[in-house]
Amino acid sequence: MKNILLPTDFSENAWNAIEYALQLFKEETCNFYIIHSFDQPDSSSYMGVTSAMAKESIYNAQVEFSKQGLRDVLAKVKSTYPNPNHTYKCVSIYKQFKDAVKKVVVDYKIDCIVMGTKGASAIKEITVGSNTAGLIGVVNCPIIAIPKHTQFKGIKEIGISTDYDIEFTEKGLQPLMELAKSNASLISVFHIMDRVKKLTTQQEEKSEILRKLLSNFSANYFTLTDIGVITGVRAFVQSRNLDLLCVIAREQDFLKRILNQSYSKTISSKSNVPLLILNVKNF
Structure with missing residues (x-):
């Protein structure tokens, strides 16, 4: 049984990579771990917040956004690609992306990561995407990086x-x-x-x-x-x-x-x- 990690930021490209993975491993018995990581907002408006109560409120909103997003992704997966060979676990984690992935890879003995090369961030990605590139040499398991709009058509x-x-x-x-x-x-x-x-x-x-x-x-x-x-x-x-x-x-x-x-x-x-x-x- 394979343990496959599917990071998501709820973008179209992240969903495309999830679809690719589900089709690539459709004949195999797999546990899929769908992970969404989040950190404190990197914005001047947030940095100006000094109230502990206000920061807690922002954090709680992030948690709910993450968990609801994962529920939506899981529902879409099960309705679009029903497969008795596949089981799923959603993981919402408050860490920077690289640290979150490193933890999940170890905790769940991940065999492979499948992820998109560009996400929802407005910041222009370089190389294979800053998130993907940041994992190279950091995790021991293989990474399959899926370019935007690439659909699975077999691997001849x-x-x-x-x-x-x-x-x-x-x-x-x-x-x-x-x-x-x-x-x-x-x-x-x-x-x-x-x-x-x-x-x-x-x-x-x-x-x-x-x-x-x-x-x-x-x-x-x-x-x-x-x-x-x-x-x-x-x-x-x-x-x-x-x-x-x-x-x-x-x-x-x-x-x-x-x-x-x-x-x-x-x-x-x-x-x-x-x-x-x-x-x-x-x-």
Whole structure:
């Protein structure tokens, strides 16, 4: 049984990610934890409130807003996607988003987080969304980030971008393998060579380890040369029409390289490809 975390801020994009998750795991027995976190309002009007009673009143209003919002989401889930394989728990928590997710991941032994890349905030999101990016390297479980308006249409092909610079293990690749197995997906591994034209001996060894680990899957291997990382990833995603792109992130270093604003616009907005983000610490 999987434990899946579904963060929501009650936005359209958060609901879209919830729909994606419910369809992605429709054949599996899952516990879904729908979480809404809230903190004290970050506004000049609130900061000017000095009365303890007034602050308590604001807090109580936030609590009721959060709980009612979760009740509404749960009712919508059950009416739109009835599934005897799925159970649900709503969690309203008074913490900043990152701290709330970290706590819930530990408390409920979460296996995977599925969330949207942009929420209801009026602040312009960068990269994969500030909330998503803030979790990279912080939680050990995989994150599936769903771009706005992306609908689940099956996962026929999964791309995985690699520099062949980590020790691949079955444990680290397990989330990718499970998705590929349950969806009978083709795995397309691609390596981008910007300036260097040949793999080092160590890279060759790690490439061979990866091939052995994926030997029971349908897998293709590609090398892109004379092309930058951002352009290369964009070109590969679009030419293959990928259904999911897997990246292995070292906290935020890899994401800083490819998931910048340019990448976000070209990949997340145009291609609408979801991201499976794996934590390198699990390898």
